[in-house]
Amino acid sequence: MPTKEDxxxxxxxxxxxxxxxxxxGRYVSETLMAALQQLEQTYEKLWRDPQFQxxxxxxxxxxxxxxxxxxxxxxxxxxLGGAQIYLKREDxxxxxxxxxxxxxxxxxxxxxxxxxxxxxxxxAGQHGVATATVAARLGLECQVYMGIEDVRxxxxxxxxxxxxxxxxxxxxxGTRTLKDAMNEAMRDWVTNVDNTFYIIGTAAxxxxxxxxxxxxxxIIGREARQQCLAQTGKLPDALxxxxxxxxxAIGLFHPFIEDADVRMIGVEAGGxxxxxxxxxxxxxxxxxxxLHGNRTYLMSDDAGQIIGTHSxxxxxxxxxVGPEHSYLKDIGRAEYVAINDDEALDAFRRLTQVEGIMPxxxxxxxxxxxxxxxxxxxxxxxxxxxxxxxxxxxxxTVAEIDGIVV
Amino acid sequence: MxxxxxxFDKLKSQGRKALIPYVTAGDPGPKVTLPLMHAMVExxxxxxxxxxxxxxxxxxxxxxxxxxERALLHGTRLVDVLDIVAQFRETDKTTPVVLMGYLxxxxxxxxxxxxxxxSAAGVDGVLTVDLPPEEAVEFNQLMKAANIDxxxxxxxxxxxxxxxxxxxxxxxxxxxxSVKGVTGSASLNVAEVxxxxxxxxxxxxxxxxxxxxxxxxxxxxxxxEVADGVIVGSVLVNKIAELSGNQEQIxxxxxxxxxxxxxxxxx
Numbered sequence: 001m002p003t004k005e006d007x008x009x010x011x012x013x014x015x016x017x018x019x020x021x022x023x024x025g026r027y028v029s030e031t032l033m034a035a036l037q038q039l040e041q042t043y044e045k046l047w048r049d050p051q052f053q054x055x056x057x058x059x060x061x062x063x064x065x066x067x068x069x070x071x072x073x074x075x076x077x078x079x080l081g082g083a084q085i086y087l088k089r090e091d092x093x094x095x096x097x098x099x100x101x102x103x104x105x106x107x108x109x110x111x112x113x114x115x116x117x118x119x120x121x122x123x124a125g126q127h128g129v130a131t132a133t134v135a136a137r138l139g140l141e142c143q144v145y146m147g148i149e150d151v152r153x154x155x156x157x158x159x160x161x162x163x164x165x166x167x168x169x170x171x172x173x174g175t176r177t178l179k180d181a182m183n184e185a186m187r188d189w190v191t192n193v194d195n196t197f198y199i200i201g202t203a204a205x206x207x208x209x210x211x212x213x214x215x216x217x218x219i220i221g222r223e224a225r226q227q228c229l230a231q232t233g234k235l236p237d238a239l240x241x242x243x244x245x246x247x248x249a250i251g252l253f254h255p256f257i258e259d260a261d262v263r264m265i266g267v268e269a270g271g272x273x274x275x276x277x278x279x280x281x282x283x284x285x286x287x288x289x290x291l292h293g294n295r296t297y298l299m300s301d302d303a304g305q306i307i308g309t310h311s312x313x314x315x316x317x318x319x320x321v322g323p324e325h326s327y328l329k330d331i332g333r334a335e336y337v338a339i340n341d342d343e344a345l346d347a348f349r350r351l352t353q354v355e356g357i358m359p360x361x362x363x364x365x366x367x368x369x370x371x372x373x374x375x376x377x378x379x380x381x382x383x384x385x386x387x388x389x390x391x392x393x394x395x396x397t398v399a400e401i402d403g404i405v406v
Numbered sequence: 407m408x409x410x411x412x413x414f415d416k417l418k419s420q421g422r423k424a425l426i427p428y429v430t431a432g433d434p435g436p437k438v439t440l441p442l443m444h445a446m447v448e449x450x451x452x453x454x455x456x457x458x459x460x461x462x463x464x465x466x467x468x469x470x471x472x473x474x475e476r477a478l479l480h481g482t483r484l485v486d487v488l489d490i491v492a493q494f495r496e497t498d499k500t501t502p503v504v505l506m507g508y509l510x511x512x513x514x515x516x517x518x519x520x521x522x523x524x525s526a527a528g529v530d531g532v533l534t535v536d537l538p539p540e541e542a543v544e545f546n547q548l549m550k551a552a553n554i555d556x557x558x559x560x561x562x563x564x565x566x567x568x569x570x571x572x573x574x575x576x577x578x579x580x581x582x583x584s585v586k587g588v589t590g591s592a593s594l595n596v597a598e599v600x601x602x603x604x605x606x607x608x609x610x611x612x613x614x615x616x617x618x619x620x621x622x623x624x625x626x627x628x629x630x631e632v633a634d635g636v637i638v639g640s641v642l643v644n645k646i647a648e649l650s651g652n653q654e655q656i657x658x659x660x661x662x663x664x665x666x667x668x669x670x671x672x673x
Contacts, residue, residue, distance in 0.1 A: 017540060027509060027536045029465040030559035031586055033568065173471055179462065186464045191587040193563060290509045290536065291462060303483040304511030305461040 002331050004260065010333060011257045013324065018207020018294075021330060024323035026206040028293045032186075035193045040208040042113055047215060052108065059104045060219060063137075064094045066101075068220075070227035070384075076354045076371075083237065083377035085370050087357070087387040088224045090248065097360065097389030098220060098248045099130035103199055105216035107134035110197035117141040117196045121185040123150055123178035123244065124315030124362065125157025126389055127201030132166035142166040145184040147177040150314045157393050175308045178244075178318045182292055202245025203322035206293030210322050217251025224384055225255050236384035237377065238263035242365040243283065243336065244316035246325045248388035253334060254324075263335065265373075266325060267365045269311035270338030280309035282321050283329050283336035296323040312341040312397065313361035315389075343368040348391060348398065360389035361397065409502040409530045410555050410578040413452055414613040414634060423630040423671055425450055426615055427664050428506065428639035430457035430473035431490055432482030434650035438657070439490050442646075445657035447501050450668030455533070455637065458487050458507030465535045467590035469640040472647060484511045484520070488527040495528035504531035504557060504578075517545050521552035531555035531578045539575035546575060559583050562598070566605060573610035579635060580612050585619045590640030594619035600632040623670035630671040638667065 002010065013020045026036060046052040060066040069092065073085045090098035103120075110118055118140050122128030128144040135142035144161055148170040151158050161168050174180035182205075189198045203213040221239075228236050239256060241249035243266040253264045271279035279285065282297040289298035291306060299307050299319040311317045328334035339347075344361055347368035352358045359367055363386070370385045377383070391398075399406045407415075417424055427446050431439050443454055459477035463470060491503050505524065512520045512534065524532065532554055537545060539558060549556045555578025560569060563586065573580055582603065584594035594616075603614055616629045617637030629636050642660050649656045 025541050026538065027541055028538065029535050029561075029583075030538060030572070031465075031561040031563055031583060033538060033561075034563040034565060173468075174462065183462050183464045187467070187588045190465065191591060193586055287514070290513050292464070293536070295513075298510070300510060300514060302514065303481075303485075304514035305478060306510070307461075 002333050006331060007258045007260060007333065010328070010331060013327065014207065014211055018211065020324045020327035022288070023295050023326040024207060024210055025295055026293060027290050027295065028206045029190065031190045031193065036206055036208070042109060043208055043212050046109065046112060055108060056105055060101065064100050064104065065092065066219065067223045068092050070224055070231060072231070073355050076351065077374065079354060080371060080374040082374040082379065083381040083383045084379070085374055086228065086236065086382060086384045088220060088252065088384060090220060090386060090388045091359065091363070091390035095130045095133050096392065097126040097130065098217060098251065099127045099201060100133065101219055101251070102201065102213050102216040102247060103127070103130040103134045105212070106197070106199040107138055107140070110140065111138055113197060115195055115197040117192065118199050119143050119145065119185050119188050119196055120199045120201060121145045121178065121181040122201060123181070123317055124313065124360070125150065125154040125161070125393060126315060128166070128168070129157050129160050129164070131199050132161040132164035135166060136164045144168050145171050145181040145188070147171050147181050149176040150178065153314050153397060154393060155396065177309070178314070179306065201247070203247040203250045203324060204245045204292060204294060204296065204320060210294065210324055213247050214250045214254055214324060217247050218254045220248065220251040220386065221253060221255035224252060228382065228384060232382060235259055235262050236382040238265055238373070239384050240265045240267060240366045240369050241386035242267045242316060242362045242388060243321060243325060244269065244280070244318050244362065246322035248386050250322055250324050252386045253328070257333065264328070264333065265369060266334055266336045267369045268336060268338045269313060269316035269365060270340040271310040273340050274338050278310040279338060280311045280317050280319065281338040282319060283325060284338045288326065291320050294323045296320050296326045312344060313365070315360070315362040316365065337369060339365040339368045345398065345401065347371055357387070358391035359387055360391050361394045363388045408553065408555050408578060409500065410453065413502050414579065417452060423633065424452040424615065424635035425664060425668050425671060426453045426455055426635050426637040427451050427642055428455040428457060428637060429642055429646065430459055430470060430477050431487040432459060432477035432480065433473040433643070433646055434476040435653050436480060436482065436486070438653050440493050442657045442660060443494050444498065445661040446664050447498060449661035449665035451664050453502045453504060453635070455504045455506045456487060456491065458484055458505055458511055460508040460511060463508060465588055467588040467640065469590040469643050473643045476650065484515055488523050488529070491529050492527040502530040503528065504533055505529055506533040507535065509534050509537045517548045521548040521554065524554055525552040529554060531557050533557040533581060535559065539572055542575065557581055560606060562586055562602065569606055570609045573612060576612065579615050580606065580610065581637065582606065582614055582616045582633070583618050584616050587618070589618055592619055593621070594625065596628045596632065599629065603632055623666050626667040627670040627673065636667070636671060
């Protein structure tokens with residue numbers, strides 16, 4: 001167990017080079033170094049600027065609709081007969097997921113750096129939609145890279161992005177999912193670095209992205225902490241959030257790092273099961289390596305090649321994870337588990353039927369873990385689950401599994 | 407003195423510039439690379455850059471991405487690449503060989519193990535695209551101890567202060583990426599390159615190789631007038647791709663391109 005001093009150090013991570021212990025850093029080709037240094041300077045200056053903070057807060061309140069509620073899922077809790085489940089309702093944000101917290105922040109950075117064009121990578125399409133949304137609002141040109149496999153799985157979000165004026169570029173290289181979309185976005189950025197701001201969607205990538213994405217997403221945890229205290233008079237016993245790249249999870253976890261009694265549980269995509277090798281759970285079953293600009297836990301083979309992942313949810317279908325999660329795992333502050341496709345689908349249906357809330361398939365992984373844990377706990381204990389997005393985008397996927405054509 | 411430094415010194419005394427072809431090891435088949443390396447040397451190549459195939463080559467354009475995919479299709483591993491170099495060294499003791507690739511395969515092998523195996527195989531230099539000097543302190547020490555040059559990239563976006571730092575960390579030569587973009591993308595502007603090289607040379611005595619955007623005899627010749635080395639990749643890999651159905655023709659066909667560039671550079 002980490003000591004109080006360890007946790008105080010953990011809260012201050014990363015170091016000046018963007019390292020979270022052995023993880024993170026800036027592993028990119030030379031062409032991008034200047035742009036990353038410039039981004040770091042811009043960010044560090046603006047993040048401390050009260051005017052920028054006011055602008056960010058204003059947008060979160062009036063454009064995103066924050067604070068998002070903390071909802072006591074009483075009926076689900078009663079059915080499970082154990083811990084009380086509270087849902088942090090990021091699904092109620094504008095655009096339907098937590099992603100917009102970060103795109104608002106990065107778009108403000110883009111505006112301040114004067115770059116007229118933004119690019120993004122997307123898996124489930126939520127980050128792409130959130131980027132296209134803020135680009136529309138600020139009048140920025142926007143191109144979104146998306147694996148062609150995800151374009152097929154998330155047709156609704158693809159069309160949403162087009163309606164918002166963004167161009168969606170289907171990526172056919174590699175495994176044709178999120179990691180390949182990120183490769184293509186990096187290639188675009190290297191080529192157009194002078195006029196383009198790369199809005200990375202998760203708390204991964206080269207420094208300073210893991211830090212700034214976390215800082216923009218930490219509003220989730222700050223609100224949840226206050227709301228839980230106000231509603232229940234105490235802190236939750238455990239936080240539960242799904243982890244693909246891990247931005248919603250780190251946003252929830254970070255404000256609680258020094259609350260040693262609050263367990264932090266990240267839920268990875270177990271796909272067909274960890275034992276099958278067909279999953280997207282690098283923290284549960286991977287090894288440290290270097291990809292997409294940072295050192296982190298990765299799914300690679302014994303020759304160092306990145307291996308294909310599988311998850312029913314496109315947003316978790318990624319072979320790496322944000323470096324801060326790797327660090328929190330190694331120092332023993334956070335725990336990481338995996339939930340299989342079937343369990344996530346069951347949770348999707350159950351929350352929909354019992355609470356009238358349809359979670360994204362990504363968030364359904366977190367709900368599934370809560371469903372597992374709650375019955376083993378006392379009725380006065382609290383599980384705080386980050387409901388990171390809404391499930392409308394996944395209706396086609398679920399219908400297809402049910403053999404229904406919508 | 408390293409084989410790379412010796413090579414540049416010798417060329418300098420002859421008033422010539424280095425021709426440095428790049429091919430991806432194992433592309434498109436396991437048996438092609440070794441005869442290809444020898445053929446390129448015979449056609450006038452001075453230093454060979456051998457790509458380590460990687461599943462996610464983020465700094466590369468489609469040509470080299472596909473080369474990686476072809477090499478990975480039959481499972482070319484870093485150990486296989488080292489094995490190719492060892493076989494090359496059985497008959498060629500003088501031509502420097504530089505491995506070029508991404509960090510993760512080396513990371514997974516372990517830096518120390520890699521340094522030992524690469525040195526034993528006869529590797530002279532290593533260029534890891536996604537390992538800037540800031541992250542390479544331990545890596546550099548181990549490579550230095552194994553007498554392997556660590557070659558770094560400089561880009562059009564690299565500012566003067568950073569040029570100093572990068573050059574101080576590297577050895578063998580520095581690799582100037584002549585265009586903003588991925589491999590095989592835009593054409594380079596020789597006047598701009600010349601200007602940048604002048605700045606780089608104020609901060610280092612290392613030879614400067616120029617790559618990205620060199621696609622024919624004319625661009626090779628033009629770059630050779632301002633740089634110490636001309637690095638050519640995508641145009642060769644394209645030829646390899648064309649002939650992937652007739653692999654036995656690859657060494658001769660690729661060597662014809664390098665021979666022609668050599669001639670243009672020596673005019």
